[in-house]
Amino acid sequence: MKIRAAAAATCVVLALAGAARADTADGDALIGRDWDAIVETARGGEVNFFLWGGSDTINRYVSDYLGGVLAEEYDITLNRVGLTDTVEAVNIVNGEVEAGVTDAGSVDLVWINGENFRTMRQGDLAWCGYTATLPNDALVDWSNPAVANDFGVPVDGCEVPWNRAQFAFAHDSATLPEPPRDMGALLDWIRANPGQFTYPAPPDFNGSVFVRHVFYHVAGGADRLLGPFDQALYDEIAPQVWTLLNDLEPSLWREGRTYPTAITQLDQMFANGEVAFTFNYDPAQFGLAVDAGIYPDSVRSYGLTDGTIGNTNYTLIPVNSPNKAAALVLQNLILSAEAQLEKARPEVWGATPGIEISRAAPGIREAFADLPSHPSVVPYDELAAAALPELQAEWIAAIEAGWIENVGR
């Protein structure tokens, strides 16, 4: 039975993998090999890239730009597989490995970070230790702790940075010209303007980040909360946070009796003028929504003077990927200064580079400096001036569970 199931699964995967020329499931044989030899091995193959598919602009960048370069220069076919949530790809890899498919998985590359990365490490589902093999790895500043740690978990050569992101708030300057600029002022504003603010219920990604900002506010900054989960410290701070948030409820949308279940719902309510603020970990989304006619042109975004939380997101090769050589070529392309520049153009994506621009060639550096900015998107440099670190995944899980237990019900 076991063999038959594995054989059946293998047939399915082989059918999916189609014309893959060379099976490069044995990744360790690639580590440290000459780059040109790896490219030659990958040539003519394909790579299945699983990533959140909710943005047309991002999808176009991946399919057309990255897929185009791969096809032209390396004769590699890129299959973009859209997800509503990265955890779906984690579930696929986990299910395959549990079923004994250890070298013929269907996922070759995932866009990932944070809790999902921790889950991949927890289940030994990530291929590790290869990053120095990529020529463009030289553009990555691994000495920056915000890059070398993914939500407090050491990267350990298990993934490669793609973008940096930092949380920002959006408001309509036509109806609210002077928004509150720090967390204390925001809380006062909410109390003074009942019914016009809410946040998505954790475990929604962005709602969870908002609650962490309140956590930092109550704790008097992020410094005490960094490092491994500390139950005593959590027990000291969490009750104050829940009290604050519960006391805030009468001033929230629908008196806090219910919360939006996803950031898309908050975005929709903001677009319709039901609430005065929305927020996002990827401020480029505000500009895209304005260009799409969903938000008015008068929408502006900003960070808090006491800081907003920033992170890095990555691409990761699952341990059972059969096309590791092609995945490496794609990762190296993603890391290239040219691809990072293309991705940074506001009309393409407007994403903040994951590489260190000062290490790129002079021409690229100038092109980055000349990029036009979108009036609705707060410039990254301005945000980065007051950046807060992310917490470790155990902290985040505890805060989400605590919110659901004490505020959400």
Next chain:
Amino acid sequence: MRAARPWLLLLPALVVLGGLFLGGIAMAVARSLGITPTSGLSGFTLDAYRAVLSDQDIGLSLALSLWIAGASTALSALLAVPAALALRRVARGPVTFLFQLNLTIPHLVGAIGILYLFSQSGSFARLAHAFGAIERPGEFPALVHDPAAIGILLTYVWKELPFLGLVVLAQLQSLDRDFEAVARSLGASAWQRFRHVTLPMIAPGLVAASALVFAFTFGAYEVPALLGQNHPQALPVLAWRAFTDVDLDARPEAMALSVLIALVSAGLLWLYLRAFRAAPR
């Protein structure tokens, strides 16, 4: 040879049903008990069921799911019978087409439509504002993401009413109308004819179809996920949340919840069908 024929014809369907449906349920049961297909029986545990049943939200979620499934089935059936009786008289044409049309629209699309119409910044709220009935979106009554699950019920009634109506209509059209004529000639009032002649004859189809509606609305995820509150959440939404929890250890709980949903649903259907079979005609 002749005896084997029906089995041969059934075989493809049985392979799909047995292999995928029963296989899927068997996998879910196994994983809910901590058994993964490749690691054998070593991990057998009831922890997932204990965790799920000791969660104080499970009762609320069960109540919500029962309310959603019960109310939407009852409302749809209540409205479908008179609609079918009327349709039998006005005859086919555009009205029947309208009834059939929405069978082709997915639930998700219907739910989005309800959201656009009934949310506090939706079409009806805008109309109310245009007529000066409300000043701000918040003054419009909460009809989606609301405690009584009105938005979810609206979606299901909109979707299931035509389904039940068409089933009842099909049954009505196959009936011999002489029975009703006889009852009328014997002096039965319209209500008496309906209660003692028509209803018993359409009851089997109505009961079977409404059982389908109940089972579907009890186990469906997408509409309550889109139009529900963040708390309490319908059982299938709870199961989905556990399945997409970042902690791999929550996967068995998702499976346990799914198994419980299937058990409760099957148990209720059995009781329902038994009650109707036993009922005096």
